[in-house]
Structures are given as C-alpha cells and as structure tokens.
Amino acid sequence: MSASKNGHRLLNSKTPSQRFLRWRVPAICLALAGITFAVFGQTLHHEFIDFDDNDYVYENPVVAQGLTCKGVAWAFTQVHAANWHPLTWLSHMLDCQLYGLHPGGHHLTNVLIHTASVIVLFLVLRQMTGALWRSAFVAAVFAIHPLRVESVAWVAERKDVLSGLFFMLTLGAYVRYARRPGLSVCYGLVLLLFATGLMCKPMLVTLPVVLLLLDYWPLQRTESAWKLVLEKLPLLALSAAACLATVLAQTKLILPAGLLSLPLRFANAVVSCMVYLGQMVWPLGLAAYYPYPYQGPPGWEVAAGLTLLAGVSVLALWRRRKQPWILAGWLWYLVMLLPVMGLIQVGRQAHADRYTYLPQIGVYVALTWLVAGWRASRLVLGSLMAGVLAVLMVCASKQTAYWKDNETLWVHALACTTANDVAHFNLGNALRKEGRVDEATSHYQQAVQINPNYAEARFNLGTALFKKGSLDEAILQYQAALQIKPDYAKAHYNLGNALFKKGNVDGAVTEYQTALQIQPDYADAFNNLGNVLLQNARVDEAISQYQRALQINPTNARFHVNLGAALLQKGRMEETVAHFQKALQIEPANPEVQNNLAWILATGPQTPLRNGARALELANQANALTQGTDPVILHTLAAALAETGRFNDARRTAQKAIELARAAGQQELLDELNGELKRYSAGLPCHD
Numbered sequence: 001m002s003a004s005k006n007g008h009r010l011l012n013s014k015t016p017s018q019r020f021l022r023w024r025v026p027a028i029c030l031a032l033a034g035i036t037f038a039v040f041g042q043t044l045h046h047e048f049i050d051f052d053d054n055d056y057v058y059e060n061p062v063v064a065q066g067l068t069c070k071g072v073a074w075a076f077t078q079v080h081a082a083n084w085h086p087l088t089w090l091s092h093m094l095d096c097q098l099y100g101l102h103p104g105g106h107h108l109t110n111v112l113i114h115t116a117s118v119i120v121l122f123l124v125l126r127q128m129t130g131a132l133w134r135s136a137f138v139a140a141v142f143a144i145h146p147l148r149v150e151s152v153a154w155v156a157e158r159k160d161v162l163s164g165l166f167f168m169l170t171l172g173a174y175v176r177y178a179r180r181p182g183l184s185v186c187y188g189l190v191l192l193l194f195a196t197g198l199m200c201k202p203m204l205v206t207l208p209v210v211l212l213l214l215d216y217w218p219l220q221r222t223e224s225a226w227k228l229v230l231e232k233l234p235l236l237a238l239s240a241a242a243c244l245a246t247v248l249a250q251t252k253l254i255l256p257a258g259l260l261s262l263p264l265r266f267a268n269a270v271v272s273c274m275v276y277l278g279q280m281v282w283p284l285g286l287a288a289y290y291p292y293p294y295q296g297p298p299g300w301e302v303a304a305g306l307t308l309l310a311g312v313s314v315l316a317l318w319r320r321r322k323q324p325w326i327l328a329g330w331l332w333y334l335v336m337l338l339p340v341m342g343l344i345q346v347g348r349q350a351h352a353d354r355y356t357y358l359p360q361i362g363v364y365v366a367l368t369w370l371v372a373g374w375r376a377s378r379l380v381l382g383s384l385m386a387g388v389l390a391v392l393m394v395c396a397s398k399q400t401a402y403w404k405d406n407e408t409l410w411v412h413a414l415a416c417t418t419a420n421d422v423a424h425f426n427l428g429n430a431l432r433k434e435g436r437v438d439e440a441t442s443h444y445q446q447a448v449q450i451n452p453n454y455a456e457a458r459f460n461l462g463t464a465l466f467k468k469g470s471l472d473e474a475i476l477q478y479q480a481a482l483q484i485k486p487d488y489a490k491a492h493y494n495l496g497n498a499l500f501k502k503g504n505v506d507g508a509v510t511e512y513q514t515a516l517q518i519q520p521d522y523a524d525a526f527n528n529l530g531n532v533l534l535q536n537a538r539v540d541e542a543i544s545q546y547q548r549a550l551q552i553n554p555t556n557a558r559f560h561v562n563l564g565a566a567l568l569q570k571g572r573m574e575e576t577v578a579h580f581q582k583a584l585q586i587e588p589a590n591p592e593v594q595n596n597l598a599w600i601l602a603t604g605p606q607t608p609l610r611n612g613a614r615a616l617e618l619a620n621q622a623n624a625l626t627q628g629t630d631p632v633i634l635h636t637l638a639a640a641l642a643e644t645g646r647f648n649d650a651r652r653t654a655q656k657a658i659e660l661a662r663a664a665g666q667q668e669l670l671d672e673l674n675g676e677l678k679r680y681s682a683g684l685p686c687h688d
Contacts, residue, residue: 025126028136029119035389036115036143039396043107043153046404050429051288052156055081057092058101066097079249082346087199088159106155113161114152118143120168121361128175129218134372137385138364144392146283146399147276147360150353153403154288159201160357166197167204167358174211178219194235198242202339203358205242208235209335217324247344255345262343264296269341271297272351273334274305279353280360283395287413288403289422290350309334316366325369332362348422406430421450425457432464440464455485459494466498474498489519493528500532508532523552527559534566542566557583561593568600573609576600584618594622595633602640603688610687612643631660635673642685650680 048058057063062074067090075089091109099105118139125135142148151160170193177186197204215221215228223231247254279286316327336359340352372381402412410427414420428443444461447454462477478495482488496511512529515522530545546563553559564579580597587593595618602615619637626633634657641650654677661670676686 024132025123028122028132032118032122032136032139032143033115035140035393036118037111039144039393040111040114040149040152040400042397042400043111043403044104046103046107046153047406048103048106048155049403049409050406050433051154051409051426052081053154056156056158057096057106060092063089063092064096064101065093067093082250082253083159084245084249085159085200085202087196088162088201091158091162091200103155106158107153110152110155110158110161113158113165114143114148117161117165117168120165120172124168124172124175125365127172128214131369131372133385134368137389138361138368140389141364141368141392142361144389144396145280145360146286146392146396147279147353147356149286149396149399149403150288151357153400154354157354160203160354163197163201163204164358166193166200167207170194170197170204170207171211171214174214175219178215178221181223191234191238195238198238202242202246203336205239205339206335208232208239210332211235213328213331213335217328250346253346255348260292260294260345264294265343265345267297267302268293268350269343270305270309271301272341273337274301274308275351276337276356276360277308277363280356280363283392283399285416286353286399287416287420287423288409289413289420289426290352290417291420291422292345292348292350323370323373326366329362329364329366329369332365333359336362406433419450421447421454421457424450425454425460428457428460428464432460432467437464437467441468453484455481455488455491458484459488459491462491462498463494466494471498471502475502487518489515489522489525492518493522493525496525496528496532500528505532505536521552523549523556523559526552527556527562530562530566534562534569539566539569543570555586557586557590557593560586561596564596573600573604573606577609589621589625591622591625591630591633594618594625595636598622598640599636602636602643603686605688610643612640612645615640616644628656629660631657631664631666631669631673634660635669635676638673638676638680639686642680647680647683651677654680 048054054060060080062071065071071093072090075086075093080089092106095106095109099108121142122135122139125138126132129135151157151164170190173186173189173193177183177190180186194204194207197207211232212228215223221228312330316330320327337355340355342351371384374381402409407427407430410423410430413423414427417423424443424447428440428447431437431443432440441461441464444457444464447457448461451457458477458481462474462481465471465477466474475495475498478491478498481491482495485491492511492515496508496515499505499511500508509529509532512525512532515525516529519525526545526549530542530549533539533545534542543563543566546559546566549559550556550563560579560583564576564583567579568576577597577600580593580600583593584590584597598615598618600609601611601618604610616637619633619640622633623630623637628634634653638650638653638657641647641653654673658670658673658677661673679686
C-alpha cells in the first residue's frame, strides 16, 4: 500500500521545470504588458495635442458629451475629419463619458488597447507557428518599437490601435477557422471581426490578402489556390465597400493628379518603403510630420529604394521553399502599405510613422525566423534578443517623451526635418496659446515662406497680427487665405471682425453673411453679425441673428448676454432678465453677467422686476471677482445698495467709483455717477 501511494505521488508530481513550462505563456503575456507600460505609461501625464486631438475629442461637441443616442447616430451617419469610422468615434465618446476631457484617461485607453493587441499578436503567432519565443520576440518588438509611438501616444490615432486590435482578433479567428474549415460559425466570426476593424480604420482593407499569405505560411493549407481565393470573396467585398466609403469621405483631402504626377507619387512611395525599413533598424530622428518632396526625392534615393525592394523580393522568391517566412513576411509588409503609399495621396505628408503600425509585423516575423535559424547557441540568440529590446525600450521612451505637449513635439519635428511648414504652423499655434504672440508670428511667417499657398498658416498669421493690433496686415493675410481657399468660412468670419474693428461696417456684414452661406451653422458668425447690426441701430435684425446663434448653441453665455442687451433696447425687460439669468446659470462666476443682471434688478423701471437683495448679492460677487477695481461694477453696487435702503453705503461706493472713473478718463460714467450721487444723498434710489 505504501509503495502504491508513493508511485501515485510520483506520477502526478511536477518538477520545477514542468511547472515553469505550464506558466510561461501567462508569464510572457505579463512581461509584454510590463514592457509596454514601461514605455507608454508616461503618456498618462501627457496633454492633448492640437493636431487632430481637438477635432476628435475636446473641441468636438458631439464626442465631448459622452455616449448618447444622438452621438451614436452621428457616428454611423456622418463623415467628420474626412473619415467614416463609427467605432472609433464611439470609443472616444466612451472615454469622455468615463474621464471627461482629462487627457490622461484618453491616453490610458490607447495604451490598454495597444497592450491587448500585443498580447493577442503573441498568442496568435504562437497558435499559427507553434514557436513560443520567436512569437514572443515579434510581439515585444511590435509593442515597443519607436515607430509605434505615434499610434499610441497620439489620442487622435485611436483608430490605429483600435483597428489593430480587431486585426489581431481577426487573425486569431481565421486560424481557428483554417484548422476546422467546415465550421461556418468560425468564418462568420472572421467576417464580423473584420467588419468591426474596418469601422475603426479602413487601413485593414488588405487583410484578405494577408490571410492568403498566411494560408501559404505558416498555415500551409493544402486546398487549391482558387478555392482559397474564392473563400476570401466575402472579405474582399467588405474591403471594397470600405474603400468606397473612404474615397467618398476623403474626397476633399485627395490631392489632384495635376499637383502630384503619378511618377512623383511612385518615386515617393518607393523612397517611403525604404525609409520605413531604415527607421525600423535605426529609429532616430522620428517626427510627427514629414513634408512632401514636391520637387521629387533625389534620384539616388529612388534608385536605392528600387534596388532594395527588388533585391529583397528576389531573395524572398529564391528562398521561398526553404524559408517561406521571408516571402510571407515581405509581402505582408508591401501589401499592407499599399493603401498608404501615396499612390492616391491623401494629405500633404511624405510618409508617417503610424503607417507602419501593422505592415512592419511582417518584416519582424521574417527577420526573427531568419535569425532564429542561425547556428548559434540559445545564450547568444537570447542575449541578442534582450539587447535589441533594451535599445528599443530606451529609444521608444525618449520618443514618447516628445509627445508630452504641443511645443515639445513640434520643436523636435523642426529639429528632425527641413522646410517643415506644418511643424512651423503647429509650433506657432502652441506658442500663441501660451500668449507668446511674437514668437508665434515668426513661425507662421516661416510656414508661409516655405509654402505660400498654405491657407491655414496665412489665416493664423492674420489672427496673430490682429491680436497684436496690426489690423491692415491681418486683413491682407485673411484676404490672401481666401484667394487660396475661397470657401474658408473662418477666414471670412475673421476678416469680418477685422473690418468691423477698422470701422468698415458694410464690409464686415458682407463677410459674416458669406461665412454663413458657406457654413449655415456658424453660431459665432450669427452672433457677430448681430453685434454689427445692433451698432447700426438695426435692433430687430440683431435680435433675429442672436436668436439663430442660440438655436445652434444654446449653452453659450455670451450669446444670451448679447440677446438680452438687444431686448433691453426694445424694452422687453422680462425677456432680458431671463436671458441674463440663463447666462449666469452657464457661467456663474462671470462678473460681466452678474453686473448686467444686478443693474436691471436694482434699477429696472418695472417694480415687479426689481429685487434689491438679489441685485446686491450679484453686485458684491462681481465686485469681489474684480477686487473692487472696476468703476462700472461699483456703479452697479451703489445702485443695489440704494435699492435696499443703504444710502450711506451707496454714497460711499459711488464716490469710490467716481475716483476710479476720473482716473480712467471715463467721462460719461463720471457724469452718471455724479447725478446718482445726488439722489443717494437725498435718500432716493436709482431707477432707469
């Protein structure tokens, strides 16, 4: 009996080595998550970047409201930011629901999704190839290569990491289907995951071809080639639909053939493929934007690119029987780059780090399996792998740090590139937001010098000059922007502002109306048109414009104040009070609104509207916010004190207001105060 028990114990016990083998897959997953967070965890303290993050998140009113029924409908039915990717929009809405507009939460989501993609990639590669450490190494390089930084550290590139996750999941579902092709449920899951990925980013349109490559290696499916192609037809149909939707969405961003000839596009595509490979090996000097070589890349670069691409292709074909992973990985890289090679050029970038997010996995696989076949000890290969990962972690951490804020990002871009008009433009924006208008103006001027047809740079240069008080120069820049881009609604609007400030009222009205013809929901243009009409005593027309502004944006306090002021001129006191109260609900600590409402409640001609106690409360709040230095608010405070019967306090407050008004040269206010002071001395309130 004793011997039997001992034998049973020996059969079921596991050695330490066996226990390690059991837990090594979870341990590798944890390690992959650890190195990913070691590199990208710093982004939780990063800001939003004013390079699409505004359009995608914090200045997008639909997204910023979080997940709503209206938002879901908008995501699926509207094209915004030249893209139709509804699930990406929903993910941003969910972030706003969870984190509000705190950037750390949005960055965290990107990191979590990327981490999930890394782990799924490892599991899928292991499932396909049976190779544990090779799969782990490929996943680790994918996780922390510096070329991943743009996709992960940039909130607006959520579409990259989200579509990447569904790409990995689709591969996993396909492997399961390929092992049991009779299960239609498995194929349905492949279709569902692929369609979901396409609704995150259409970059996945080449995935059916990648699946054919996987059929060749490592799955080594024995079915006929035609059968395998026919099997992909439903997936290809989804790709075709996504391509059509993308072309329709990006029509305005597709550069015409007259601007970029086909030979120029082909040359840039060849050089870009070579550049990506160079950056993979030497990931330094990476920038957020690489300017397009409109004069064409140097001939030697095109020749070198063609030689490299042809050489690797010949090598892959030559070794296809003994080393099929070279051909499969190389074609994975080229095929997945096709949508972003620039043969159909969208935008003005020559190439972009984010475009390598999924394509370079193929190269990682090919190189890893190639090196693993060397006749070297495990110690040597393990040391090599560890060294590569250590270097990549250092480089990626440094590259990620450049994305911490706008100024750091674009200063680095200018250090890495030449003649970068977009980097100068965005650095100018960052400096202008910090109040460094002179520095911003210099960068806008450099952007315009590099690219005279850069309408947005001319517009922002005009805005900076307007802020500096150089109205004539600002007007010239707005007009130049409109010559380049006649349907530029914001330029018409700002030109209207500049003309109004110059005293050209008719010109301002024309520009505001033109802006509204281009953009009928331009609330600010309705509001400022109302301001111009009000100054011309066209009160009824001004009221109509303010009302239309509020129909578009009912939560703008300034619109309520302006409408209230116009209604006041018409004697519609109750409506005036209602709009001032609404403005105060929106901005409770706005001293201008507090003062306006307090004045009416203290001095209104209609007894039912007057409320001295409330007027005094509001006037005191406004006075506290302005630290008792504003004679207009002290004027209101005096009237409120008088309305509550505190005439001595009213007199003292009015005297202080008189001193400040006299020092500021505000003669009209001074005359009013002197008249009211006599009423307070006589124990009479001030009623309009």
